Amino acid sequence: MSSKNFALIGAAGYIAPRHMKAIKETGNSLVAALDPYDGIGIMDSNFPQADFFTEFELFESFIDQWHRDGNKPIEYIAIATPNYLHSSHISFALRNGANAICEKPLVLNPSDIDNLQKIENETGKKVYTILQLRLHDSIIALKNKIAKELETNPNKIYDIDLTYLTSRGKWYFASWKGDEAKSGGIASNIGVHFFDMLSWIFGEVEENLVHLKQPDANAGFMKLKNATVRWFLSVNYDYIPEDIKATGKTTYRSITVDGEEFEFSEGFTDLHTRSYEHILNGGGFGLEEARNSINIVSEIRRLAPLVLQGEYHPFCKKVLS
Template sequence: MSKWLIVGSGGFIAPRHFESIKNIGDEVVGTCDVKSDTNPDFTDYKEMLELVSADAVAICTPNYLHYPMIQMALDKGLRVLCEKPLTLSSKEIEQLPNDGRVGAVLQLRYHPVCYLRPMKKLEGGSIILKVYRDDDYWASWKGSKEKSGGILFNLGVHYFDLLIYLLGNEYKIIESSYSDRLAKGKIDFNGSVFDYYIEIMDNNDGQDRRLTISGQEISLSKQDNLSYEGWHTDVYRDFKGGKVVTPFEACKSIKLIEKCIHTQQQ
């Protein structure tokens, strides 16, 4: 039985981590959050790392804190499972070890659509994400491009990771545009061309997460949030067995996002 610490224990995504740790037979021995009203064991991450003996830490904090918190945990000899994105730049993620000590939560790799992956050639199509987020979203760190990375880092990274996982890491960006609420473009994956459309809507009508590939239209989730699909437990089970989405793998979607942003800026 492994002993876990959770930082960001009072946040939206943390319950998926508590549940998954329990599901795989491990235990949480320390929690940390800056919001004292969520009743964490600690409000100071460094203090928790110093005082509590553990095997691993789950990082559920705002995106801009991921990289320094990963490094601090590694310095204490802990394994790390971190919510997406691991970092907000490819330069940072390339500094992380690829020996199984660090894993990224990119749970769309557990979607049944991944049965298509062994096929030699997949035809192009589209990936569409339309989600509603209320005023609390925009008032939080998620509404800050500096802290979240913006719409592509905060939402698009799951879907770009899925496309690379299915189609490979050879691609050319044909079109790209983005704003706070909308990112869209066209990417050629070695002959398989995909349109992407990622929108944060201001109403709750018509939410959608859909992939069209090789003539098949596939729902990626009908839940209000992707985390409700239950794939976090699969991520934890594999992490416990030594199988992780390494920084090297997670970096591929980060670099694709950076190139999409750069393409628009040209």
């Protein structure tokens, strides 16, 4: 496979180094990067020769001139910007002759997917999103196991608890991540790939309820075709179980299926590279693959919390008691 040229929008964020690593490890080149923040020494260990811009207009001019000068085309633009900018930056990539590879959540609203599909049709270029959990070996094994069980018992309903806490400091709420209009809120920011994974394995959502909706924690209940899911998501360290705190950890991730813990804590480090390999080999997850999870999180934003009613996640009592 010949080397391809990439550009990157959003080079200074937390996730950008994983995209740089993926571009490098798949044998491709980063031609240009854009970010309003200019303190990104990580460029030196990946693509020190890449052109770098802090202003979108100059980056746009460079991309245009690169093509006019007859250089090898920039075939992919990777997007690792704040969530509310994704749709605009994807559109920019497509209209400038590149395919887009965008971080999750792909967009904030289902209507954005509809608009981007029109631009795909107009330009002949494609949008890919990073749904890395679909490439995790343990999760693929779980999907295969569930699929086999459903072949013999297609009406089986699994009982699932999803608990994910990843501690964030005060900076989080001063940044765009703490602004629901820009990030989509907790469910979009840290939960969307879990919702995608569960609906990918257990079927589409038939019922979606919210019990808790606070800036630092969301919780709710979903009925999927073949599962009921109680979920709790938070960035507040205080809600982490005491035995986990005692180990010094600041993150807690747990998924139980019919009361049995599903272990998938390892194997995350190379998933962006595997995502890029998947795309470059003719696979990848596009707009329609992303739609179900975007429907889920956009509906969560609209729903009023039920508080301690119905089948709520037990961690809700940590917040509301």
